[in-house]
Every structure is written in C-alpha cells, then in structure tokens.
Amino acid sequence: MIYQILSNKWRPQEFNQIIGHKYLIKMMVNSLNLKRIHQSWLLSGMHGIGKTTIARILAKSLNCKKDITSQPCRTCANCKAIEKGKFLDFIELDAASKTRIEDIKIILDSTQYPPIQGRFKIYLIDEIHMLSKHSFNALLKILEEPPKYIKFILATTHLKKIPRTILSRCLHVHLSSIEPTCISNYLEQILKKENIDIKKEILNIISYSSEGSIRNAINNLELIISSIKKKKIKTSYVNKLLGIFDKHSIFILAQNIIKNNIHSVLKILDYAEKIGVQCNNIISSLIIFFHNLSIIKITTLKENNLINEKSKYKQKIYILSKKILFQDIQNYCKILIRGKKYLKYAPSPRIGMEIILFQIYQYTNEKYHVS
Numbered sequence: 001m002i003y004q005i006l007s008n009k010w011r012p013q014e015f016n017q018i019i020g021h022k023y024l025i026k027m028m029v030n031s032l033n034l035k036r037i038h039q040s041w042l043l044s045g046m047h048g049i050g051k052t053t054i055a056r057i058l059a060k061s062l063n064c065k066k067d068i069t070s071q072p073c074r075t076c077a078n079c080k081a082i083e084k085g086k087f088l089d090f091i092e093l094d095a096a097s098k099t100r101i102e103d104i105k106i107i108l109d110s111t112q113y114p115p116i117q118g119r120f121k122i123y124l125i126d127e128i129h130m131l132s133k134h135s136f137n138a139l140l141k142i143l144e145e146p147p148k149y150i151k152f153i154l155a156t157t158h159l160k161k162i163p164r165t166i167l168s169r170c171l172h173v174h175l176s177s178i179e180p181t182c183i184s185n186y187l188e189q190i191l192k193k194e195n196i197d198i199k200k201e202i203l204n205i206i207s208y209s210s211e212g213s214i215r216n217a218i219n220n221l222e223l224i225i226s227s228i229k230k231k232k233i234k235t236s237y238v239n240k241l242l243g244i245f246d247k248h249s250i251f252i253l254a255q256n257i258i259k260n261n262i263h264s265v266l267k268i269l270d271y272a273e274k275i276g277v278q279c280n281n282i283i284s285s286l287i288i289f290f291h292n293l294s295i296i297k298i299t300t301l302k303e304n305n306l307i308n309e310k311s312k313y314k315q316k317i318y319i320l321s322k323k324i325l326f327q328d329i330q331n332y333c334k335i336l337i338r339g340k341k342y343l344k345y346a347p348s349p350r351i352g353m354e355i356i357l358f359q360i361y362q363y364t365n366e367k368y369h370v371s
C-alpha cells in the first residue's frame with residue numbers, strides 16, 4: 001500500500017472535523033442550509049490552518065449529488081471525485097505560478113463554459129496575493145458578477161497584499177492560528193486512530209512549537225514517530241529533534257534576563273547554538289514563559305490552572321514572578337513579539353536574537369539606571 005503522510009491521511013472531509021474557525025464554519029453551514037452561498041470567498045490566514053481543506057469541503061457541499069448540503073454524502077460520484085482530486089469542475093490554481101495577465105485570461109475564458117460534472121464550477125485560487133496588479137484588475141468583474149454556476153474561493157497568507165477592490169468584492173474571513181491546546185488534543189485523536197501511544201507532555205511541546213499551524217504540528221509528529229524505533233519517546237530527544245530549548249534552560253535564560261545578567265544570557269545562547277536550538281524557537285518559548293509569568297502574577301498560585309506544569313516547577317516560576325513587575329513583563333513580551341516579527345530581516349538568526357535581548361537589557365538599564 002502506498003504510504004500517505006499523516007496530514008493528508010487525516011485531512012478533514014467534513015465541516016465537523018475541522019479544528020477551530022467556528023465562526024466561518026457556522027457561516028458556511030448556515031449559508032449552505034439556506035442555499036444562499038456567496039459567489040466569491042476570500043480566506044486569509046497562515047499556512048496549514050485549513051484554507052484548502054475548507055475550500056474542498058465547500059466544493060463537495062455545493063456539488064454533492066444529494067443536494068446542496070452542509071453534510072455532503074461522501075459516497076456519490078461527485079463527492080468521491082472531489083476527495084480524490086479528480087473532479088473536473090473543481091479547479092485548484094496556484095497564483096504564485098500564474099501571476100501574469102495571460103494566465104488570468106485563460107482562467108477567465110474558461111469561466112464561459114458551464115460545469116461538466118457538477119452543479120457549480122469552483123475555482124480555488126491559492127496564494128492570490130502573488131498576482132500582478134493587471135491580473136488583479138482583470139479579475140474584478142468576474143469576482144463581482146460571475147455566471148451563476150461559478151464560485152470563487154481565494155486564499156492568501158498575506159492579507160495586506162490584497163487590493164481593496166478585491167477585498168470589497170469577496171466575503172472575507174480571516175482564519176486565526178490554532179490554539180496549542182486544541183492542536184495537542186487533535187494530535188492525541190490522530191494518534192489514537194493510528195494506535196500509537198505518545199505522552200501528552202510531548203504533544204504539548206509539538207503543539208507549542210508549531211506556531212498555530214496544524215500542518216506543522218502533524219508534520220513534526222510524523223517526524224518524531226518515524227525517527228524513533230523505541231516505544232518510549234524521551235522529551236529531551238523531541239526537544240533536540242525539533243530544535244527547542246528544554247523548559248529548564250528557558251527558565252534559567254528568563255531568570256538571567258530578569259536579573260539583567262547579559263553575560264550569562266549570551267553564554268546560554270552559545271550553549272543553545274551548540275546543541276542546535278533554533279533562535280525563533282527560543283524567542284517563542286520566552287514569549288510563552290513571560291506570558292505564563294504574567295498570569296501567575298495576576299492570579300494566585302492555587303487558582304492558576306493555566307500553567308500546565310508540575311507543582312515544583314510552578315513553585316519556582318512563582319518565586320521568580322515576585323522578582324519582576326507586571327509592567328516589565330509586558331514590556332519584555334512587547335519587545336520579544338516585535339523582535340520575532342523582524343527576526344527574518346537580521347543578517348543571521350543569532351544576531352537577530354541578540355538584538356532582541358539587547359533591547360530588553362537596554363530597557364531594564366534605562367528604567368533602573370544601572371550603569
């Protein structure tokens with residue numbers, strides 16, 4: 001049997017299997033039930049959160065032989081063809097490779113012909129932000145008033161690059177990144193179906209490092225499963241494989257940042273580099289750590305069940321939280337989040353990370369007049 005990667009094998013085929021995006025799903029289900037479906041949708045959001053998956057389910061819902069339905073049968077010829085990627089009236093295009101006006105003209109010409117197999121001819125245009133200005137302009141009319149049998153689903157990871165003229169002609173829904181706890185629970189469900197046992201702590205590490213993308217999380221899970229022979233997977237191995245700093249090292253790093261001990265901070269970064277920890281992972285871990293610290297400061301230790309940690313470690317964080325003001329933690333987070341956004345522009349990830357940590361160092365120095 002041909003091996004299918006986990007993210008394809010478990011790609012949701014029905015709306016109720018989608019994780020997150022409750023508002024969009026509810027809206028699509030309602031409009032399908034009422035049979036009032038907008039002609040042009042624009043789905044924006046980061047990679048691997050379900051844009052293509054949702055578009056395919058919508059295509060099935062519109063073309064199921066049963067009826068236009070929010071619960072396509074998955075057994076009729078049309079549903080089956082869409083699931084196999086062989087449905088002639090569902091046209092998936094990657095705008096990144098078809099940016100020119102000539103390419104768009106070919107698409108526009110093809111819209112004159114009604115569907116062959118189904119009720120609707122559906123165009124899913126991915127990475128739409130890559131189109132040239134002329135190509136966008138050429139699309140305006142058809143997006144606003146397409147033939148009755150045409151539906152457009154545009155998808156983008158860069159909403160800011162979409163012209164207003166396009167936005168105003170589409171029903172735009174932004175898909176947020178997925179919460180780590182949802183991702184972790186979802187991975188657990190997949191493992192159950194695969195009959196594989198991996199402890200929750202490891203699933204949490206994978207979820208937090210996937211930065212809100214389900215595809216990233218499933219791919220990392222697959223990497224771990226396929227790189228290990230033994231049944232018992234060690235946390236330290238997972239950290240190493242994913243290039244993540246273990247939680248104790250993050251604690252020590254945060255402790256030194258709070259003490260403004262820049263020499264120790266740099267030494268820890270040397271160590272991180274030596275063992276192959278990725279800089280953006282360190283920044284993400286620090287953001288999560290300081291955010292947890294904020295929560296600890298505004299709640300009592302007992303009522304705080306947000307931090308999913310064993311009590312001894314929690315106690316240590318609690319003691320550390322006494323050594324810093326809430327306002328300072330918030331400013332650290334601001335510097336870290338802003339810095340993470342610009343990390344890709346630094347000459348190297350290490351330099352980028354140092355710049356961010358120097359900003360925190362400078363902030364503390366200026367605030368407390370340390371020379």
Ligand SMILES: Nc1ncnc2c1ncn2[C@@H]1O[C@H](COP(=O)(O)OP(=O)(O)OP(=O)(O)O)[C@@H](O)[C@H]1O
Nearest residue numbers: 007010011018019047048049050051052053214215
């Ligand atoms: N919301 C979700 N619920 C369940 N699984 C999901 C979800 N989003 C993504 N996945 C998983 O990730 C895989 C990739 O998702 P999809 O192709 O829909 O992402 P995308 O948003 O279109 O990404 P890209 O921007 O890279 O095109 C799916 O096959 C599925 O396994």
Ligand SMILES: [Mg+2]
Nearest residue numbers: 051052126155
């Ligand atoms: Mg996609």
Ligand SMILES: [Zn+2]
Nearest residue numbers: 064073076079
């Ligand atoms: Zn069907």
